[in-house]
Amino acid sequence: MSYPRPTAEIERFARALPKTELHLHIEGSLEPELMMRLAERNAIALPYQDVDALRAAYSFGCLQDFLDLYYAGCDVLRTAEDFHDLTAAYLERAHADQVRHVELFFDPQSHTPRGVAFEAVLDGITSALDAGRRAHGITSEVIMCFLRHLDEEDAHATLELALPHRERIVGVGLDSSEKGHPPEKFTRVFTAAREAGFRTVAHAGEEGPAEYVRTALDQLGVSRVDHGNAALDDAELVARLAAERMPLTVCPLSNLALCVVEDLRAHPLRAMLDAGLCATIHSDDPAYFGGYVADNYVAMAGALGLGRDELVTLARNGIEASFATAERKAELERELDAFARR
Ligand SMILES: Nc1ncnc2[nH]cnc12
Numbered sequence: 080m081s082y083p084r085p086t087a088e089i090e091r092f093a094r095a096l097p098k099t100e101l102h103l104h105i106e107g108s109l110e111p112e113l114m115m116r117l118a119e120r121n122a123i124a125l126p127y128q129d130v131d132a133l134r135a136a137y138s139f140g141c142l143q144d145f146l147d148l149y150y151a152g153c154d155v156l157r158t159a160e161d162f163h164d165l166t167a168a169y170l171e172r173a174h175a176d177q178v179r180h181v182e183l184f185f186d187p188q189s190h191t192p193r194g195v196a197f198e199a200v201l202d203g204i205t206s207a208l209d210a211g212r213r214a215h216g217i218t219s220e221v222i223m224c225f226l227r228h229l230d231e232e233d234a235h236a237t238l239e240l241a242l243p244h245r246e247r248i249v250g251v252g253l254d255s256s257e258k259g260h261p262p263e264k265f266t267r268v269f270t271a272a273r274e275a276g277f278r279t280v281a282h283a284g285e286e287g288p289a290e291y292v293r294t295a296l297d298q299l300g301v302s303r304v305d306h307g308n309a310a311l312d313d314a315e316l317v318a319r320l321a322a323e324r325m326p327l328t329v330c331p332l333s334n335l336a337l338c339v340v341e342d343l344r345a346h347p348l349r350a351m352l353d354a355g356l357c358a359t360i361h362s363d364d365p366a367y368f369g370g371y372v373a374d375n376y377v378a379m380a381g382a383l384g385l386g387r388d389e390l391v392t393l394a395r396n397g398i399e400a401s402f403a404t405a406e407r408k409a410e411l412e413r414e415l416d417a418f419a420r421r
């Protein structure tokens with residue numbers, strides 16, 4: 080689907096804007112080229128002849144179509160080195176997009192049942208994040224997601240695996256197939272996670288209804304809602320989200336690719352901003368949805384006719400919504416202020 084491009088001046092501004100990335104599944108940054116390379120390294124046969132054949136399969140009618148491919152793609156990730164290379168490749172893209180702070184998701188339950196140790200996943204990711212900080216000054220946090228199509232017992236077992244690594248994992252999240260798997264299915268494990276000191280976030284209102292956003296707030300005690308599009312169907316909920324400054328991590332190109340919106344010109348981000356919500360822009364699974372975070376900013380600038388001030392507001396919301404330290408947030412604010420004054 081085509082949508083209007085912004086002016087060249089706005090596109091340059093959007094790309095150069097200092098950004099945060101708060102909604103990024105590291106497994107969803109697995110580009111076909113790297114998938115092929117890792118398949119070869121690990122002697123895994125893929126059902127695709129080449130990169131073009133793989134990319135041609137990236138056409139989705141709904142979230143589940145995408146998830147089936149995404150989980151299949153995870154099979155090439157076997158060792159800490161694989162997770163390191165995946166994360167390092169993502170950070171090069173993030174650096175090019177002027178990302179200053181990243182909070183990435185990983186899905187341990189996509190790996191541990193295949194015999195990949197929780198520590199191999201976490202060590203690979205965090206060694207690359209440490210290197211990214213040294214090389215590019217990108218600060219980072221890690222959020223572990225529970226797969227909501229699995230049961231709460233499985234999530235509890237995964238939380239147990241995370242407890243010895245508490246200092247390397249800032250929070251827990253909830254992702255995978257939303258419909259039929261409401262947030263309240265995970266109330267007890269989220270309570271246990273909060274008691275253990277983790278922040279909580281959850282995907283809600285992507286394909287599911289506004290009610291799932293409300294139960295994510297009430298039952299899971301989330302600090303952010305991932306997506307949250309459907310919240311706009313419920314005026315009372317919108318007023319509450321605005322009053323609480325509850326962040327919504329919005330992923331426009333994902334929404335388009337998964338048919339959550341039919342057309343980017345009708346994306347609810349405009350209504351979110353008009354309602355004074357703390358909406359932010361991110362990339363979700365950029366290798367599958369045709370764009371990294373800067374592409375998402377550019378797409379929204381074009382489709383919704385966003386100007387410089389609105390783009391700066393979105394970037395500022397990203398700083399506010401992050402789990403960075405107060406000191407780091409102040410540093411990011413100063414850089415953004417200086418950029419906006421240029
Ligand atoms: N967009 C998305 N929604 C739910 N679960 C996901 N896992 C990876 N991407 C996801």
Ligand SMILES: [Zn+2]
Pocket residue numbers: 102104254282305363
């Ligand atoms: Zn997501």
